[in-house]
Amino acid sequence: MKWLEQAPRVDTAVQFGRPWAQGELGAAGVPGVRLADAALAHEARPLAYWPDGTVKWTAHAVVVPGGTEAAALEPVLAGAFASELAPAFGSGPATADALPTRLLASSDGGTIIVDTGAFTVTIPTGTGEAGGELSGPFTAPDGRQLGDALRLVVSAPDAQASVESADIETPGSVRTVVRIEGAVAAGGTELLRFIIRLTFFAGQATVQVTQTLLFQDAAKDRIIKGVGLRLDRSLNGDLLNRRVSIAGDTAVYTEPVQSVYSRPFSGDNPDYARQLAGQAVAETKETAEVFAVGRQNAVWSTFRVTQESEDYFRLEKQANARLLPVRMGKGHRSQGLVYAGDTTGGVAVTLRGFWQKFPAALEVDGMAGDSAAFTAWSWAESVEPMDLRHYTDECHVPSAYEGFDELRSTPEGVANTSHISFDFVDASPSNDWLWELACERQQPAQPVCDPELYYSSRAAGTTWGLPETVPAGAAVEQRLDGLVEFYTQEVEQRGWYGYWNYGDFMHSYDQYRHQWRYDLGGFAWANNELAPNMWLWQSFLRTGDARAFRLAEAMTWHSAEVDRHHFGEYSRLGSRHNVVHWGCGCKEVRISMAGLHRYYYFITGDERIGELLSEVRDAEHALDRLDPMREFYERTPERTHIRIGPDWSALVSNWFSEWERTGDTQWKDRITKGISQLEAMPHGLLSGPTLELDASGLDLHHMFTGTEGGFHMIIAFGAPQVWMEVAEALDHDGFRRMLADFGRFYALPEAEKQRLTGGALNDTHFSWPSMATGMMAYGAWYYRDEELAATAWKILLENASGGLTTPFAASLQQAQTWRSVVEHPNISTNWASQWGLNAMLCLELIGPPGSPAGPITHVT
Numbered sequence: 001m002k003w004l005e006q007a008p009r010v011d012t013a014v015q016f017g018r019p020w021a022q023g024e025l026g027a028a029g030v031p032g033v034r035l036a037d038a039a040l041a042h043e044a045r046p047l048a049y050w051p052d053g054t055v056k057w058t059a060h061a062v063v064v065p066g067g068t069e070a071a072a073l074e075p076v077l078a079g080a081f082a083s084e085l086a087p088a089f090g091s092g093p094a095t096a097d098a099l100p101t102r103l104l105a106s107s108d109g110g111t112i113i114v115d116t117g118a119f120t121v122t123i124p125t126g127t128g129e130a131g132g133e134l135s136g137p138f139t140a141p142d143g144r145q146l147g148d149a150l151r152l153v154v155s156a157p158d159a160q161a162s163v164e165s166a167d168i169e170t171p172g173s174v175r176t177v178v179r180i181e182g183a184v185a186a187g188g189t190e191l192l193r194f195i196i197r198l199t200f201f202a203g204q205a206t207v208q209v210t211q212t213l214l215f216q217d218a219a220k221d222r223i224i225k226g227v228g229l230r231l232d233r234s235l236n237g238d239l240l241n242r243r244v245s246i247a248g249d250t251a252v253y254t255e256p257v258q259s260v261y262s263r264p265f266s267g268d269n270p271d272y273a274r275q276l277a278g279q280a281v282a283e284t285k286e287t288a289e290v291f292a293v294g295r296q297n298a299v300w301s302t303f304r305v306t307q308e309s310e311d312y313f314r315l316e317k318q319a320n321a322r323l324l325p326v327r328m329g330k331g332h333r334s335q336g337l338v339y340a341g342d343t344t345g346g347v348a349v350t351l352r353g354f355w356q357k358f359p360a361a362l363e364v365d366g367m368a369g370d371s372a373a374f375t376a377w378s379w380a381e382s383v384e385p386m387d388l389r390h391y392t393d394e395c396h397v398p399s400a401y402e403g404f405d406e407l408r409s410t411p412e413g414v415a416n417t418s419h420i421s422f423d424f425v426d427a428s429p430s431n432d433w434l435w436e437l438a439c440e441r442q443q444p445a446q447p448v449c450d451p452e453l454y455y456s457s458r459a460a461g462t463t464w465g466l467p468e469t470v471p472a473g474a475a476v477e478q479r480l481d482g483l484v485e486f487y488t489q490e491v492e493q494r495g496w497y498g499y500w501n502y503g504d505f506m507h508s509y510d511q512y513r514h515q516w517r518y519d520l521g522g523f524a525w526a527n528n529e530l531a532p533n534m535w536l537w538q539s540f541l542r543t544g545d546a547r548a549f550r551l552a553e554a555m556t557w558h559s560a561e562v563d564r565h566h567f568g569e570y571s572r573l574g575s576r577h578n579v580v581h582w583g584c585g586c587k588e589v590r591i592s593m594a595g596l597h598r599y600y601y602f603i604t605g606d607e608r609i610g611e612l613l614s615e616v617r618d619a620e621h622a623l624d625r626l627d628p629m630r631e632f633y634e635r636t637p638e639r640t641h642i643r644i645g646p647d648w649s650a651l652v653s654n655w656f657s658e659w660e661r662t663g664d665t666q667w668k669d670r671i672t673k674g675i676s677q678l679e680a681m682p683h684g685l686l687s688g689p690t691l692e693l694d695a696s697g698l699d700l701h702h703m704f705t706g707t708e709g710g711f712h713m714i715i716a717f718g719a720p721q722v723w724m725e726v727a728e729a730l731d732h733d734g735f736r737r738m739l740a741d742f743g744r745f746y747a748l749p750e751a752e753k754q755r756l757t758g759g760a761l762n763d764t765h766f767s768w769p770s771m772a773t774g775m776m777a778y779g780a781w782y783y784r785d786e787e788l789a790a791t792a793w794k795i796l797l798e799n800a801s802g803g804l805t806t807p808f809a810a811s812l813q814q815a816q817t818w819r820s821v822v823e824h825p826n827i828s829t830n831w832a833s834q835w836g837l838n839a840m841l842c843l844e845l846i847g848p849p850g851s852p853a854g855p856i857t858h859v860t
Contacts, residue, residue, distance in 0.1 A: 001070045001447050004546050008445040009436040013063045013201035015175065016447040017602045018075050019459035020058065022050040025077060030058055037072035040064060041202050043174040044075065047602055047610075048459075048660040051668075051729055056459045056660060059605025061175035063201055064445075066436075073447050104176040104200055105168050112168060112178055114198075118205035119146055119424065123178055123198070125166045132161030134180050134196060138207070138424065146205065146424040147347055148232035148371070152184070152194060155226035155381045159186040161194075169197065169607055176200045177607055189218050193567075196229075197607060205424040210417060210608055211378065214566050217412040220388040226381025228363075229420050231349070231374045235367065237342045240294065241280050242367055244303040245431060246315060247335035247438035252431040254278050255303070255317070255328075257367045260294030278428045280343045301368035305334050306361040306380050307354055310497040320368075337438035338362040340372055345426045348434060350441035351376045352419040356502045356554075359383040378418040379499060386499075391519075391579045400521030403576050404631055406585035413565035414582050416499060417557055417608060448549070448603065454541045460599065462728050463721045463774070463837075464538040465844035473848035475804035476839050482808020483832050484539055486824065488547045493821060500581060501525070503558025505532060507577050511825035514815040524579040528559040528596055530771075531718040532833040537599035538721075538840055556600040560612045564592040572619040573626065587626055589619045590646035590717045595653035610661070617658040617667065620651055624695035632708040633690070639701065642693040644685055645714030648674060648700070653722045656729070670698055671726060675735050683757060684738040686745055689714050689765075705760040711746070712768040716834060720774045720841065740782035743775030747791050770799035771834045774841035781845040792842055793849035799835065801826055 001016075008014070025033075033044045040062050047057040062073060105114045112123040122136040131151065138147040152161045163182040170177035180196045197210040211229055235242060242257040256275040265272075271281040271290060283291040302318040304325075315328035336354025340346050354360050361380035366372040379386055390409035397405045421441050429437075454460045467477050487505060490496070494516060496504065506516035508523040517523035526532060536552035539545060562581050564574045574591020576584035594613040601609040627633075629641035642648050652671050659667035677700040681687035689709030692701040720739070727735040745753065750763040766772075776792035779785065797804060801811075801824075815823045842849075 001073045001449060002544070003070045004446040004448050004544075004549055005443065006445060007068055007070070008064055008066050009440045010066045010433070011064070011204075012066070012440055012445065013061065013175065013204055013206070014445060014447055015059060015061045015605050016073070017047060017605050018058050018060060018449060019454055019457035019602070020055050021457045021459070022052060022056070023054050024457075025055040025058070027053065027055055029077070030055060032078060033058065033060075034076045034078070035060075035062065035072065036074040036076055037068075040068075040072060041174050043172050045170070045172075045605075047605055049663050050660075053663070057602045060447075061172060061201070061605075063174065063203060070447060103171050103173055104202060105171060105178060107168065112166060114176065114178065114200050116200050116205070117141070117203045121207075123166050123180070124163065126164045126180075126182070132163070132182070132184075134163065134166075135198070140205075140424075144344070145234055146345075147422065148234070150198075150207070150209075150229065150231050150422070152182075152196070152211075153226075153228045153230050153375065154184045154186075154191070154224065155228075156184075156186045156191060156223045159184055159191065174202045179607070186218075186223060190216050191218055191224065192216060192227075195608070195611075205426075207422050209420040209422070210606075211420060212415055212417045212561070212608060213378075214413065214415040215388065215411045217410050217568070219386065219411055222385045222387050222389070224379065224386040226377055227379045227386075228361075228375040228377040228381065230376075231347065231422055232366075232371050233341075233347050233374065234371050235342050235369070236344060239299055239368065240275065240291070242342050243275070243278050243340065243346075243428065244300075244317075244364055244367060245278065245337075245339040245434050246303065246305050246362070247337035247435060248305075248313075248315075248331045249333055249335075252337070252339075252434045252438070253315075254431055255300070257301075258295065258299045259297050260290055262290075262293040262297065264293055265290050278431060280428065299368045302363065302365045303328075303338070303340070303367070304361060304363040304382070305338060306382055307334055307336075307358045308380075308383060309358050310355050310495055313355070335435070335438040335442055336360070336362065337434060337441065338364055338374070339425070339429065339434050340364040340367060340374065341425065341428060343428060345424070345428065347374050348421075348423040348425060348429075348437060349374045349376050350421045350423075350438060351378065352421075352442055352444075353502065353554075354442065356497050357418070357499045358497065359499065374422070376418075376420045378416075378420075390583050395585060396521045401523055402521035402578065403584050403586035408570070408585040408587065409578075409580055409583040410568070410570075411582050412568035413571060415561040415564070415566050417561050446549070446604070448544065451542050451544050458728075460541050460602065461538070461721060461725045463724050463844065464542050464840045466542055468843055468848050470848060472850055473843060476843060476848060479800060479804055479808055480539065480836055480839060481543075481545075483836055484536070484545060484548050484551070486808060486812075486827075487551060487832070489822070491551070500562060501558075503554035503556070504528075504562075504581070505555075505829045507830065508828045509823070509825065511823075514817045514821055514823055519579060521579060522577050522584065525577055525581055526829045527563045527575060527577045527581060527584075527591055528555070529577045530716050530830040530833045531596060531721075531837065532829055533559060533596045534599075534718045534721055535833045535836040535840075539836065541599070542840065553600060556597050556609065559591070560597045560609060564612075566615065570622070570626070572616050572622040586628075587622075588628065588646070589616070589623065589650040589654075592616050592619065593646075593650035593653040593718070593722075594657035595650075595718055595722050598657050613654075613657045613661065616654045619654055620693070620695045620698060623647060623693065629690050629708065633703075636692075639692040639694050641690050642700070643690050643709045643713060644678070644688045645719040646717035648691075648693075649714070649717070649719035649722055652726060653718070656722065656726050660729075668730070672730065672732070673698060674700055675730075675732065675738075678738065679734055683760075685714070685742040686711070686757070686761065705757055706765060711766050712771050715742075715775055716768070716771045716830075718837075720778070721837065724778060736782060739775065740779040743772060743777070743779030743792075744783065744785070744788060746772040747776050747779075747788060747795075768834075769795050770838065772838075774838040774845075777838075777842040777845040789846040790850075792846065796835070796838055796842060797849060799831075801831060801835070 361377035540548040573587035690707040780789035
């Protein structure tokens with residue numbers, strides 16, 4: 001184990017995933033897995049299984065002191081828990097009875113009761129009544145109220161939030177997750193739905209909130225003025241001993257609610273210095289006049305930090321809502337924390353990605369009274385209303401690559417997830433400690449495994465290998481690293497931030513304007529076109545590179561939520577690339593497929609991402625509603641159309657994810673049925689690209705070889721990575737052979753293509769051969785074909801965009817727009833993603849270019 005960037009700065013709780021080789025760990029042994037430091041409170045649960053029923057991935061929850069060494073988190077497998085104890089495949093997680101100590105949560109009729117040891121809180125299981133209250137008060141063991149009800153607030157005309165259900169999603173003795181679902185109506189119309197997860201850890205006076213908002217079409221009417229999560233806390237004592245602290249760019253800034261600083265005492269005033277440090281002050285005989293004058297100062301009830309853009313935040317305070325807010329100052333990028341309290345302690349609220357997902361705000365109101373309200377605004381109430389309209393009132397298919405001439409831009413069913421923490425603090429903390437807390441919550445310490453473990457277990461796929469160390473691989477490795485560095489810098493240089501945009505890259509570059517084609521339909525936001533998230537995750541797995549992890553993490557949360565319709569007319573489909581993320585008329589299963597996001601699920605065990613994997617498990621019904629090839633073929637009442645890739649390959653990804661996570665063989669059977677039907681067709685994976693699909697029976701029907709669709713489309717969206725892992729999991733040599741034949745065929749001369757298919761296929765069907773080099777490498781590996789291996793590298797190196805003779809950074813150049821920028825004039829995210837994925841696959845299967853790692857052997 002290692003920390004991705006750094007050890008925790010403060011005492012905190014973490015969760016991480018650990019892979020296991022097939023046969024190494026039985027499901028019955030999971031509750032017995034310990035950590036190297038057995039004193040740490042810890043528990044494990046299974047996330048996925050191998051075909052033989054042994055555990056493939058586990059999630060580990062642990063409470064760690066600040067500064068803990070990563071080696072302390074190493075899971076230790078005792079011999080008694082070896083794989084021979086594995087029960088039948090698909091037995092699922094350990095039962096509550098198997099956990100070593102008491103559970104943190106229990107159900108009592110219509111209420112969930114959570115007791116972390118640091119507080120207790122009750123959560124209604126759902127009444128449907130308006131109010132938006134998610135919980136009852138948070139009560140300390142000594143009876144003190146740490147915080148009042150947690151509730152969702154939506155600033156819109158007549159908005160009312162109601163909770164419909166709550167349940168214990170993940171029971172545990174160390175970590176428990178309660179899932180709450182509800183809706184917000186405005187003027188009698190449902191405006192949005194919400195799924196809010198409250199995560200609790202043993203001994204921790206913290207509630208971590210994963211807030212998912214799912215929007216209805218009515219949201220495009222610009223009536224949402226703010227969305228926030230609010231918690232009240234009672235206040236006691238002297239106004240002079242109430243403080244508010246805000247994390248700015250580099251430190252925490254503190255002000256008292258009422259200051260003892262005054263005109264007569266503007267010189268030596270140690271009590272004022274103590275106030276600014278968050279320390280209590282007390283009137284003495286010597287300071288009576290200082291305090292008397294100070295009590296005539298204004299009392300500030302409201303404090304607010306608003307991040308209006310990625311480069312600007314403002315601080316303000318207000319005596320009361322009827323009066324003018326006073327500007328305190330401004331800054332660049334706030335660390336997204338506000339603390340407020342009195343001498344008995346208080347609450348620190350943090351909003352992760354505060355400046356990256358602007359406009360956001362943190363506010364505390366009521367500091368002059370008996371109770372203060374802490375609000376984390378994931379969309380700030382004090383800025384322009386949320387605008388979900390389309391950017392044009394027509395389609396621009398010929399000029400802007402917008403897909404079909406169908407205007408299907410709707411935010412119905414799109415989502416956005418925010419991560420919010422409420423930390424209850426017993427005593428008035430120092431500014432330094434609050435700064436450490438802010439940094440920890442903004443970039444949580446993440447335990448990860450060494451790349452060698454991810455690789456040797458084979459649990460994270462079979463289509464990438466560890467970095468090459470031989471000289472022949474140096475230039476390729478340098479290019480792979482250069483691409484990660486380029487996009488890391490480009491996110492910052494181009495300002496790819498904002499509530500709806502953060503986590504996405506742009507699609508294609510405009511070398512004339514020296515910026516990305518932000519306003520040209522299908523060339524603007526990439527919406528995971530050609531699987532950049534898969535490229536980034538595999539880059540991290542093989543190198544442990546924190547840059548790749550953070551890029552991929554942000555892209556996972558963006559593309560899994562924003563680029564997909566979670567309900568409504570386009571449910572289970574994603575939107576292809578566009579100026580507006582949900583704007584393209586092409587709604588595709590390739591955008592929503594599980595294979596893009598399962599990496600993050602296994603590395604972190606996050607419940608929301610797991611939910612999204614299951615959400616698309618039956619996405620074939622979406623194809624039945626909206627034929628992906630409707631532009632070219634008329635469907636029959638019984639059958640829609642499906643491309644072998646990226647449609648069927650995306651379904652395979654969804655089914656494989658569900659099979660490995662549940663053990664239910666119905667999902668495996670769907671895959672093997674499709675493979676058998678493809679095997680029976682005249683040319684295997686070359687029998688399309690488009691087929692007919694009976695969605696009710698999941699039957700594939702051959703039309704004719706050479707249909708519309710393009711063979712590069714079959715393998716450009718992650719299909720090779722999905723299929724090769726599936727072939728190994730099934731140990732299906734027939735499927736391996738089809739994959740190998742596809743790769744070998746792509747590299748054949750045109751005359752040979754025509755001869756083998758009776759004239760049905762020629763080079764016009766096979767664009768972008770560099771995207772097929774991974775498949776060629778697979779064919780070379782399978783058939784032990786050195787010539788084909790050389791061909792694959794020749795094609796890939798010729799497509800290296802500037803060659804491999806210089807570092808990637810050396811191919812960049814300066815350009816002038818309204819400011820100076822660094823650019824690669826020929827860059828596209830499609831090229832970067834596919835070059836990276838294919839290069840990693842070639843390195844693993846056939847070794848570096850011109851210097852094979854050894855004989856290419858056929859392993860079955």
